[in-house]
Amino acid sequence: MANGCRCVFAPIPEAGLTCLDFWCKAGSAFEQPGEEGLAHFLEHMVFKGSQRLEAGAFDLRVEALGGSSNAATGFDDVHFHVLVPPDGAQEALELLLDLVLEPALRADAYAMERDVVLEEIAQYRDQPDEQVVQQLLAASCPTHPYGRPILGWEDSLKASTPATMAAFHRRRYRGPNCCLLVTGAIPDGLPQDLRTGRLADLESGSSDGPEDTPAAPTQGRLSFQSGHSKIQVDRLEAARLLMAWPAAPAGQQHHVMGYDLATTLLAEGRRSRLVERLREQLQIVESIDMDLTTLEQGSLVMLEACCPPETIDDVEKEVHRVLRQCSTESVQPEELERARQLVGNGLRFSLEAPGSVAAIAGSQALWRTPQAPLAALADLDQWTAAELQRDVFSHLQPDRAYTLVALPKEGG
Incomplete structure (x- = not known):
């Protein structure tokens, strides 16, 4: 698209289902000091509603279409996907983009969901096998974002606010950082509709400061220590x-x-x-x-x-x-x-x-x-x-x- 966003189609006509998968360069490696865990927390908050959808409305409407949804945050990127029958793909796409591109980040939901994330971190730290792997990453990548947990740190999450999360969202969810995958049975007209939809309205530029690059002293290259x-x-x-x-x-x-x-x-x-x-x-x-x-x-x-x-x-x-x-x-x-x-x-x-x-x-x-x-x-x-x-x-x-x-x- 003109704003740098990509839409990629992988037709599987015999599949009988359509997968809509929105990707963004907004993983934990792009968090700045004090933002540790914000990328994963934002993934949670996206499902708490948008400016048009109340909390839970997205899931109910996707399920009514006969579909399902999920999301995942990694070191490098985050993605949100919906799997629906082809005749529900257009509506599902509108719901997905509404949710991901305009999350409400309501203060009451923010406080409640932060407790959920903090409990997730506590459970993770209570698993010895997981902690051993995390200690290996921390020791081998001590100055790189790959060395810290994707879930983040409690102190940073407790200090965060809806405003700081909104700033992270504005910074990362821009045209050049985003991509939409459409796989499976692709309904007629969907590719053309995307050219004038929500994705086309994303800001085209990227910030010029250090916040637009991975938060690593090696400027985007893995620093490893034996x-x-x-x-x-x-x-x-x-x-x-x-x-x-x-x-x-x-x-x-x-x-x-x-x-x-x-x-x-x-x-x-x-x-x-x-x-x-x-x-x-x-x-x-x-x-x-x-x-x-x-x-x-x-x-x-x-x-x-x-x-x-x-x-x-x-x-x-x-x-x-x-x-x-x-x-x-x-x-x-x-x-x-x-x-x-x-x-x-x-x-x-x-x-x-x-x-x-x-x-x-x-x-x-x-x-x-x-x-x-x-x-x-x-x-x-x-x-x-x-x-x-x-x-x-x-x-x-x-x-x-x-x-x-x-x-x-x-x-x-």
């Missing part, structure tokens, strides 16, 4: 070995697919190297996982092994041995083909429903030039064993990681 620490955690049921590495940002799709291949080869399925060695052969772990979290300012690879406390040292040594082996010995052709099939099939299977297509295509379209949903397969197929060893496994080494050893607190 290291090693050991903690004791109350009520932790088993010992944990956690390791994190920085990886390519989401925009470098070729390298992202390489890291996806590597983590799959190492820890997906009984035939993967870490699972086969530590769980099947040595039987020193209860579980071991390794995942890639794709992020705009720099992705993160995270490994987590769960084991009895008495085997934690052996687990760490064996993980180090397997990782070093990957950097010195080439991956076998059958290993690479297995990993390529698993990653590719995961992408293919995710494209079977309109909502899944919107979830995958949404962030891609918001941040970059829209592409065909299966375009990433071409990058996947380009990786060779030698390139994986040189460009990926050489980075996934113990000395480049932040390692956190978490042990159950004695008597806890």
Whole structure:
């Protein structure tokens, strides 16, 4: 659109449903000091009504259309989606944009919903497994927004007001920061209607000050710190070995697919190297996982092994041995083909429903030039064993990681 907002259509005529997914570059990474948690809190407040809709009216009307709605806030962005039969898509779109672009932020609802968010934070902090992961992020990204909880900090939320939230909304919900995905069965006339609707009325500019960039001293690039620490955690049921590495940002799709291949080869399925060695052969772990979290300012690879406390040292040594082996010995052709099939099939299977297509295509379209949903397969197929060893496994080494050893607190 003229104001920089994008509308992307992914037709699936046989789907029988239409997914409307509104995306905005308004994740927690864009919060300024004192705003910690405001992006997620705003997600809650959006559903408390708009200038035209009372609290609860949106859900009732969407349900009356035979649809459902939900939302999610991440580090980089936030999105709100509605899934409805095609004949209700136009009305659902008007309701969605009304809610997201003109939230009422009423003072009474604000106070009540803040208590809900604060309780959500308390519950999160009461989960030992979640807190161990958060401590790993805080230690490895100490000066970056990715190192703090998306839910935010209690003090910042308690000090916030409807006015501060409205300012955050005005700052982020502008044309160039927004994108609408329409997937599934697309009703006739909907693309044309969007050109003169609410999205076209969004402000086209972006602010010139530091508030328009991610709140990181690295100016939008992930700052990562390697290291090693050991903690004791109350009520932790088993010992944990956690390791994190920085990886390519989401925009470098070729390298992202390489890291996806590597983590799959190492820890997906009984035939993967870490699972086969530590769980099947040595039987020193209860579980071991390794995942890639794709992020705009720099992705993160995270490994987590769960084991009895008495085997934690052996687990760490064996993980180090397997990782070093990957950097010195080439991956076998059958290993690479297995990993390529698993990653590719995961992408293919995710494209079977309109909502899944919107979830995958949404962030891609918001941040970059829209592409065909299966375009990433071409990058996947380009990786060779030698390139994986040189460009990926050489980075996934113990000395480049932040390692956190978490042990159950004695008597806890």
